[in-house]
Amino acid sequence: MTNSTQKSHEKQITQTSEQLFKTLQSAIKDVKKQVSTQVNSALTLLYWHIGKQIYNELLQQQRAEYGQAIVKALSRKLTDEFGKGFNYSALTRMQKFYSAFPEEPIVATLSQQLNWSHIVLLLPIKDPLAQRFYAQMAVNDHWSVRTLRNRIDSMLFERTALSKKPDELIQQELAQLENQQLTPNLLLKDPYLLDFLDLKDHYLEKDLEDGILRELECFLLELGNGFSFIARQHRVQIGQEDFYIDLLFYNRKLKRLVALDLKLGKFKAAYKGQMELYLRYLAKYEQQPDELAPLGIILCANKDQEQVELLELDRTDIHVGEYLTALPSKEQLQNKLHQVMASRLDAVSDATDLAKGE
DSSP states (O other): OOHHHHHHHHHHHHHHHHHHHHHHHHHHHHHHHHHHHHHHHHHHHHHHHHHHHHHHHHHTOSSHHHHHHHHHHHHHHHHHHHOGGGSHHHHHHHHHHHHHOOOHHHHHHHHHHOOHHHHHHHTTOOOHHHHHHHHHHHHHTTOOHHHHHHHHHTTHHHHBSGGGSOHHHHHHHHHHHHTTOOOHHHHOBSSEEOGGGOOOSSOOHHHHHHHHHHTHHHHHHHHOTTEEEEEEEEEEEETTEEEEEEEEEEETTTTEEEEEEEOSSBOOTHHHHHHHHHHHHHHHHTOOTTOOOOEEEEEESBOOHHHHHHTTGGGTTEEEEEEESSOOOHHHHHHHHHHHHHHHHHHHHHHHHHHHHO
16 A cells, blocks of 8 residues: 555545544534433422422411421431432422412423523512513523523613513513513613723713724623624715714614614703604615614613603603613612602603593
């Protein structure tokens, strides 16, 4: 055998073994993933059934201390035989799991997509609607445990436009979310957290825009699912005048163009007319036949909530949101969101009283 023939055979052996390795590697990984999913699903359902049995047993007890004593005794026996995964804290979480998600078909679906670590993060959430939102978003967007934790810590649900709506509407839109249907109320936020821009105390509108483009991946994550960047300073020519949209995006989930206007100071009523002009131009000249009407987002440093409500922007395709360039503490963010919620509730109450008077 000549040297050239031997080298040819060695090359063929290397190529064949490499192709075979990749094929087998893929098959092994697929099976491992399937097994892991099946095991996770089975364990999650087991924990739910354990929680159900404990919950129902404790309902029969007239005194709370008896219930605690039963769970403690049970945890010792299970821990002795099966390990720390069944200690008192674990059994308490399983009980809370059943209490939060009492319908087995829903749990069966969740167990196919989320692991027990996801579930543990969801359990402390007191608002059932918020809990349902985070669970479904984690399923739809395939959030890791770390991502889910970050979304909860940043109070994503509380910052969505949806959270400011009546409970009945929230339930309707969450039902749509469970059918993989995303609505603007689920994506639009207030405030937006832009701490990743690392801006100094004094900055210009151009600095804000430059920072967003520099950290575009982080900004797209903050905007939400389905956003893609189209243009910066998008030219809008109307008659003899030129206007420029600060940032133009497209959301493939909503099938809508999204115009974003950046403002350094407080929101002004005049910004509404400017955005309406942009949206009408986009609808007339750039919207495709299979797309819905464009959306507008006005990002400002602060706003007067009453002014926004009087302009009735919630009835339009324009959303006004504040942005924060420094990450506040969770307490500060909660206080800010509570102020917004109180203002919204007052507005709803006034509208209800007015309707009754009529």
